[in-house]
Amino acid sequence: MPIPIENLKLDIKKLIMSTLSIDDINPDDVDDEKPLFGGDNALTLDSVDAIEIIMAIQRTYGIRIADQNLAREVVRSVNSIAQFITEHPADAKV
């Protein structure tokens, strides 16, 4: 059964924060739509963090994001990560 989207978004925020050892931000303060990189979101990440997140998504959801052009689009925001996990075809999973 698919995970409800709001639960998935919360899981993604928790995954990002545990992967990057961030414990001083409340997941509820992270905006779903605002960019995670170089923006004014509660979480502001850099390109090294992006690779950590890509690998964490692979480990947790079994989806490999191989191409960097795609990766840039996927890790743009919590919403875009959630959309990718929801829509990604099963045959691309690890």
Next chain:
Amino acid sequence: MIIQNFNHKMAAHCESGTITSLLNHGGLNITEPMVFGIASGIFFGYFHKMKSFAFPTFIVRNKPGKMRSNIEKRLGVKFKSYDFKDTVKGQQSLDQLLQQNTPTAAQVDFFYMDYVPSWERVHINVHFLVVIGKKDDIYTISDAYFPKMVELAASSLEKGRFAGGNMSPKGFIFHLDKLPPSIDYNKAIIKGINKACFSMLKIPIPFIGIKGMRMFARKVTEWPKFARDTEHLSHEIMKINILLEDQGTGGAGFRFMYATFLQQAAEMINKPELKELSGELMKIGDGWREISLFSARIGKNRDLGPEKLRQLSEMIRDRADVEERFFKSLSRAVK
């Protein structure tokens, strides 16, 4: 005028993406990974001390231009190419081809592509794109790294096409001239794989292929000797991540794209063992991605002591061992 029926597509790599676009436009239904695989794009070379590089570096694909010539040989397609000394003649020739409705690929210095955000622009003289139209002094460009077609001033394109320096483009352009009446994909795929295996396993040069990976593993611990200071060393170590993950590699040093090629080839020529090897290579790519992340992390944290470099060296040596086994199996699979 703009060539109306040109279908812009994003691609993982500029050269294989550009070739794929031109072939697709000409009516050949072929994917970017298939072009990359048939062209034996996968490669490894480590350059410890070379005049052309200020710092040790490595490459994970074959020489720029080689993919085009390999595709010509193996598929029997023909491209016409031109280079120029004179910028005016270079622009006139391009404009004439566009007038004839011919999508034309150009080699440029990426730095002058104004549609790229300034913080992403770097001098790379071997970026490829397709020019598909011109109105007044503005060209319409299909750049495989961008989701939509973009526009570029004629003056910027000229600067990009005639930039100086190492591997300068010299106004180089090419376009599809002829497709063959039929293609023997079985032969093309096998030749492409055999050549890739030869490059990775048998070229008797100590810095190429698996030997090159082992040299990289040995020599990376010496990198601090070449660096001016910690900042410089961290910059160079973090570049490992860029060379493996960015610059159009399709992720983890082209290993994921080559794995996709093997998967497609398995079906196309009915060799299920290639599909199994594809899965294996995906996992090998994951290992390179671990190296990429490790390098980015120690570079970012300026945590570059001998122990970390030894760890990095071990990780690279491990990739050399698994890739040696992989390419031997691949070579046997197409015998």
